[in-house]
């Protein structure tokens with residue numbers, strides 16, 4: 001561990017803002033040169049063209065225009081368009097790309113969320129094809145979306161993803177699809193021709209999309225259920241891009257309400273279909289496709305929000321320091337000249353909150369992206385295995401997995417207990433794809449909605465704090481770092497791809513999974529051990545709050561309210577939603593702690609970092625300790641509210657709650673030191689050297 005506050009004289013503060021050397025270690029891409037190149041490309045574009053577009057007032061109109069369209073060419077020229085593709089499709093990154101895409105979204109959103117959305121939207125349109133499409137669909141559409149190589153004469157295709165429909169149809173509730181598909185022609189021995197009618201609302205990329213992946217429901221007894229279909233602009237019929245959305249956020253992306261009424265061959269059903277007794281049965285219904293897509297695409301959105309918080313730090317420090325410079329009574333060297341608003345404790349401590357929240361959200365988001373990078377190949381191998389075993393249909397799969405759950409639990413226990421050489425059984429379970437699938441899926445089902453929910457929702461609340469630290473400047477168009485736009489943009493990030501209610505609904509179900517909870521319990525043990533070796537990162541604080549949360553879950557699942565109604569019930573949002581929120585605080589804090597430990601462990605291997613490493617480790621430890629304290633407080637409040645709030649107003653004390661009181665006491669005691677950590681982090685922010693000027697135009 002770097003020097004601690006117990007050795008005051010030797011305590012080392014962070015001297016500069018963390019650069020790529022630090023971030024590559026914390027976010028685990030120090031050994032991925034291809035990812036580093038992608039980050040550099042995205043950064044150059046963000047701080048160049050994107051920042052110029054914002055500075056030139058391009059956000060003052062929701063209409064798409066030629067200036068905004070420069071973004072598309074720039075994405076193509078800088079290689080960002082092809083990051084989504086595999087090398088055989090024309091891309092340059094082999095293997096899973098969740099982390100790479102998340103890093104790009106993070107960089108673009110550092111300057112402007114709309115530009116980030118614009119870059120991600122074509123991938124969103126391709127995702128249904130990428131996740132569930134037939135090999136032909138994948139080959140066809142992925143290669144069309146690759147920019148032409150030198151000497152090639154063709155237009156690069158871009159897509160739009162159309163799920164949301166005009167009121168009163170699809171929004172949060174994706175089950176009420178009004179878009180329709182029916183058979184208009186089916187000649188003997190030939191492919192059926194479908195008529196697709198879909199109206200969209202708020203569809204990104206619609207100004208220039210060449211194809212749309214659309215969710216539709218059957219309007220024909222010869223088609224079973226729902227599906228997603230690919231619609232091309234050249235298909236016969238109506239491809240009306242519709243009215244532009246009068247949005248007040250993300251103006252560097254295009255959004256319209258399209259009206260599509262087109263004839264397409266049945267081969268455009270995403271994932272293909274089978275014919276049984278004269279009925280077309282899509283291989284995947286629209287819900288299955290969407291689930292596979294959103295599980296992945298929601299993570300970069302969460303990271304976009306966290307990038308904004310971290311991007312706010314430097315402009316705020318600069319504003320605070322220079323606030324009083326230039327006045328007659330302020331000579332250089334005086335505290336008022338040098339520190340400005342940073343003489344005030346509150347200014348610094350609120351800035352610590354902004355950074356700590358951004359840091360925790362980023363840690364959670366990148367952890368989710370890395371998990372998905374591991375999960376992608378596991379999921380594909382799982383699908384091959386099930387096909388080989390002839391396990392088809394959701395029910396058969398569920399039955400198989402139910403039987404394997406105990407193997408997965410055994411794997412977790414053996415892996416946690418393993419020291420030195422692995423037992424034969426552990427190796428066997430480690431190599432069992434289905435076991436690994438179950439473990440990873442249980443985690444992905446929690447981490448992905450958690451990062452979308454917490455990073456965007458709570459992130460937006462804290463972004464308001466960032467805006468307020470700039471005073472009146474914060475709510476002007478020319479606020480350095482575009483903080484006001486970032487704040488409002490975050491509200492869209494909390495809304496699109498499923499608003500917070502959708503994420504809470506999913507979490508309230510997935511957090512009760514036995515496999516997830518087994519991992520959660522192992523994390524508590526792990527954090528308790530970390531707390532002994534590294535008392536300064538807040539691991540003990542977090543472990544106590546996690547124990548309280550688990551106890552409360554057991555209580556809520558078993559208890560009834562004063563009127564005899566079950567407490568933990570999926571429709572009882574007043575219970576399950578805040579409880580899901582509480583989990584997000586814990587997860588974000590855990591991954592933040594793990595990032596600090598990674599920096600501490602791997603930092604010394606980087607000779608460039610050796611010099612200032614102790615300062616960075618100290619600072620990030622203080623931030624994570626601060627955040628763990630904040631998380632523990634929030635979790636205590638939520639748990640107490642839920643445990644006590646549904647009891648009758650008058651009644652005797654319940655001895656069954658003694659365990660709860662004890663855990664609350666432990667959690668509160670475990671807050672020791674977290675405010676001292678915040679004080680130190682604040683001091684670091686008053687001393688850290690920042691560049692003379694922001695590296696993008698105002």
Ligand SMILES: Cc1cc2nc3c(=O)[nH]c(=O)nc-3n(C[C@H](O)[C@H](O)[C@H](O)COP(=O)(O)OP(=O)(O)OC[C@H]3O[C@@H](n4cnc5c(N)ncnc54)[C@H](O)[C@@H]3O)c2cc1C
Nearest residue numbers: 161162163164171172202203204255495496497498499501
């Ligand atoms: C700029 C922009 C770009 C977009 N891009 C796309 C795109 O490219 N493709 C696409 O398909 N869509 C897109 N959307 C649509 C976006 O995904 C939806 O707006 C979003 O999913 C919410 O749907 P809704 O607006 O109909 O909200 P509603 O369904 O009306 O929900 C409103 C609120 O009601 C509450 N609520 C609703 N249902 C429930 C429930 N079951 N339980 C608890 N609370 C509930 C929640 O608080 C929710 O936030 C975009 C939207 C915008 C603004």
